[in-house]
Amino acid sequence: MALETINIPQHVAIVLDGNGRWAKRQGLPVIAGHREGAQVLKAITKHADQCGVKFLTVFAFSTENWKRPQGWVDELMALLKYYLKNEAKEIINNNIKFKIIGRREQLSPEINQLIGDIENKSAANTGITLSIALSYGGRDEIVHACQNIAALVQQGQLQSDQIDESLVSTHLFNPDLPPLDLFIRTSGEMRVSNFLLWQLAYAELIFSSKLWPDFTKDDLDQALLEFSRRDRRYGATIGV
Secondary structure (H helix, E strand, O other): OOHHHOOOOOEEEEEOOOHHHHHHHOOOOHHHHHHHHHHHHHHHHHHHHHHOOOEEEEEEEEHHHHHOOHHHHHHHHHHHHHHHHHHHHHHHHOOOEEEEEOOHHHOOHHHHHHHHHHHHHHOOOOOOEEEEEEEEOHHHHHHHHHHHHHHHHHOOOOOHHHOOHHHHHHOOOOOOOOOOOEEEEOOOOOOOOOOOOOOOOOOEEEEOOOOHHHOOHHHHHHHHHHHHHOOOOOOOOOOO
16 A cells, blocks of 8 residues: 555654663663664654654653663763754754754753754744654643643633633643644553653554664554554544
């Protein structure tokens, strides 16, 4: 079945899992797996764009990851800084719109400046929107939305009976993200790990045994084909 003939999901999310295990299997330091994973992300983003995916959201660093050993965190932040400095031009030239979702206040001022520069320079791009979840947690995102809404109620700008799903969506970290269509997790782990909990309410879930650095364009194609075979009823009809 050719990809041109199938229903392509508008919004795809991927948990980039297995970088460390990949590095250990290669006899390399853990950070080498994350470097390789960053290169794979570049290739997959371009391919997803070519396939017609409009939004790609990836889980790179969770709120819980701050609790890991400081050396690991420092290496990953250094890699992030390198990526933001050296890939900005390519992101912009490839017509990619770049976003970060998560608790930015936990990131360094330098990293926040680099993020802001790429977001501003890529804002008018019309290709795929690449959102990287960084210092992110799905429950934390919902709490953040609830806090903002509660403040509006307290200030008298909003009545409690005006709160609905649409309002909550507008107070998420990136309210422009549409509902999630397809969720992919690599490395054989079969859980969502606190990622996009609000957005994935009706998402199709696919779990790949591949470690993220081994994930290829063909693997993405297979996930898109599997998505096209799914019957998405959203609870409105009874399957037979």
